[in-house]
Amino acid sequence: MRESMLAMMNKIRIFGATMIAFAAVAVTSSCHDKRSTGWEYAPNMYEKIAYDPDQKNPNFKDGKTAQVPPAGTTPIGFTRFDYPNTRAGYDQASLEVKNIIAQTQSNFAEGKLLYEHYCSPCHGEQGQGDGEVTKHGYPPPPSYSKGQSSRGGAMKDLTDGKIYHTITYGVNAMGSYASQLAPEERWKIVMYVHKLQTL
Template identity: 50%
Template sequence: MKGSILAMNKNKIVAASFVLLAFVATLSACKDNKSTGLEYARNMYDPLAYNPDQPNNNFANGQTAQTPPANTNPIGFVKYEYANTKEGYEAAGANLKNPLPHSEQNLLSGKHYYTVFCGPCHGDNGDGKGHLVQIEKYAGVPAYHGDAASSRGGAMSDLSEGKIYHTIMYGLNNMGSHASQLTPDQRWKVVMYVQQLQKIQ
């Protein structure tokens, strides 16, 4: 009998404590309309670092985002030395060589990137009949093999690796630049695969 009364008192104490805690939490949440109440781990949504557009007294110009020092490049940045001109195109064609080894793995990667980025216009076989051409969205897309002529002169099947790379970098005619979509290594893999397509009879 005494044990059951003690157990009932414990249950009442626990229930009363829970009600009191809920009441205090409700009251503290309602005291300020702008308050979010109890906040857990504030540093998860109040960053310690400055935001790029936030004023910053640590710099003379009062800005957080600073212009990089002259003649510096981001980590991993590869500078492309050839201008987007006919002269730059010819110089790239004469001087640029694929730095990647000709391997089955590089060729497979090149085929993948080609299918994703080039195939919609140039076609999976490099015949200039990709699905965007077939639905008449674009016209005049050249084939990489056969007698197709480049708009810059010469046959598409004779384009050097440097000229292909230069065209991927800057684009040409309806083709936009793919420099932001493909890293330098990925571009060279695409070049490697395009050169395979050039050999199709």
């Protein structure tokens, strides 16, 4: 009989403790700010320590967070092309710059595809300067195999460096394609243009 009384008292205590726990949860959740989303699992994800690029920053002399990279540094993944957008830079690139990618069938095929997408609207499918835009009143670019370069010399004699320089900076009515084509893609187009120079 005494054991059944003890068992009953234990059940009452467990039930009481459970009810107190529920009551505590109810009280704390009812007093909680309704606009809050609750406890934060990782507050550093919401309340960051780092400065935003446009914020003032006392850690730098000029008070700006966004700093110019140190002189002479190159961003990760950026390929330098240290030839200026001048005639002298064009001529120097002609002498010094050579195609850096392997002469493979897959690179050639990709160069052809890139040429068709980016270059053929003006230069034409075969590089003859008869692209679709010339039918709408735009001046035709010179033929790669028969034309003369506006910078002098035959188009069929353009070197790797001259073609790459022109794709990078543009010339005459042709704008720069540096923002549309990565350096490796430009080299693949250079590879394909050499084929068009022989047609």
